[in-house]
Amino acid sequence: MNGRWLQLGLLTGVSLCFWAVSLLWLTTAWRSWPGMQLERSLNQKKLISTKSLMTIWEESHNLANAFLPGSHVHLPGIIGEQLIQNGGLPLGRRAEIFLAAERSIKTALMRDPAEPRAWARLALIRSLRQSAPADIFSALQMSVYLAPADRNLLFWRLQLAIPHYRNWTPELKELLTRQVIIGSRISPKELASAAQTEPVQAWIHEILVEDTPSLILFDNELKKKL
Numbered sequence: 001m002n003g004r005w006l007q008l009g010l011l012t013g014v015s016l017c018f019w020a021v022s023l024l025w026l027t028t029a030w031r032s033w034p035g036m037q038l039e040r041s042l043n044q045k046k047l048i049s050t051k052s053l054m055t056i057w058e059e060s061h062n063l064a065n066a067f068l069p070g071s072h073v074h075l076p077g078i079i080g081e082q083l084i085q086n087g088g089l090p091l092g093r094r095a096e097i098f099l100a101a102e103r104s105i106k107t108a109l110m111r112d113p114a115e116p117r118a119w120a121r122l123a124l125i126r127s128l129r130q131s132a133p134a135d136i137f138s139a140l141q142m143s144v145y146l147a148p149a150d151r152n153l154l155f156w157r158l159q160l161a162i163p164h165y166r167n168w169t170p171e172l173k174e175l176l177t178r179q180v181i182i183g184s185r186i187s188p189k190e191l192a193s194a195a196q197t198e199p200v201q202a203w204i205h206e207i208l209v210e211d212t213p214s215l216i217l218f219d220n221e222l223k224k225k226l
Contacts (some may be wrong), residue, residue: 048082050083050086050088050089053079053082053083053086054083054089056079057076057079057080057083057097060075060076060079061076061079061080061100061104062076073107073108073111073112074105074108074112074115074117074118076100076101076104076105076108077101077104077105077108077118077121077122078121079101080097080098080100080101080102080104080105080125081101081121081124081125083097083101084097084098084101084125084128085128098125098128098129101125102122102125102126102129105118105121105122105125106122109122113142114146115146116142116143116144116146116147116150116153117143117147117153119139119140119142119143119146120139120140120143120153120156120157120160122139123136123137123139123140123143123157123160124160126139127160133164133167134169136160136164137161137164137167137168137169137172140157140160140161140172141171141172141175143157144157144175144176144178144179145175148175148178148179148182149182149186151186151187154179154182154183154186155183155187155190155191155193155194157176157179158176158179158180158183158191158194158195159193159194159196161176162194162195162196162197162200165197165199165200165203177207180204180207180208181207181208181211184204184208184211184214184217184218185214188214188217188218188220188221189221191204191218191221192218192221192222192224192225193221193225195222201222204218205218
């Protein structure tokens with residue numbers, strides 16, 4: 001009899017655990033859905049109103065601390081990034097979201113560090129907050145390490161790094177040199193768009209000097225911008 005009660009207790013315990021996990025999963029999925037729809041819309045280059053962003057932010061901004069792991073932990077950072085760059089928020093509210101978004105991104109990266117877009121997002125927020133170049137570069141470098149040939153990030157990273165050109169560390173400069181080489185093969189036009197200053201253009205020339213076809217294409221794109 002005792003054996004049967006033990007078996008029944010174990011089965012009940014397992015069932016309760018399964019039920020609890022299922023409930024957590026459903027709750028997390030429900031809370032994540034608006035953010036996932038937002039991410040899809042952003043990937044499709046759709047415009048999202050400030051009101052919609054704020055609604056999704058209020059519903060999703062704690063997802064980085066969700067019990068279950070998964071890509072949903074990065075959604076608050078995505079939403080926060082959009083709000084920070086949105087001109088329709090009062091300054092005080094924007095400052096609050098700045099801090100909350102950065103905390104969410106850091107929390108998400110502790111749980112899922114192999115996400116290059118999240119590292120790029122952290123670098124952007126630090127740049128907008130005018131953080132120390134070393135803090136911006138550390139996040140930017142992680143993004144490069146994880147996805148060196150990601151076209152959606154490659155030229156964006158160059159554009160973010162270029163205003164800090166004189167503060168580049170040797171390590172960052174080496175990483176960005178490789179980004180230039182890859183970028184010259186993917187899109188000379190986008191590379192020329194990223195090279196906004198003469199010192200940076202000269203630096204890219206030095207990198208491409210032994211790759212004549214790429215250098216010619218890059219120079220042609222620069223001339224179109226004159």
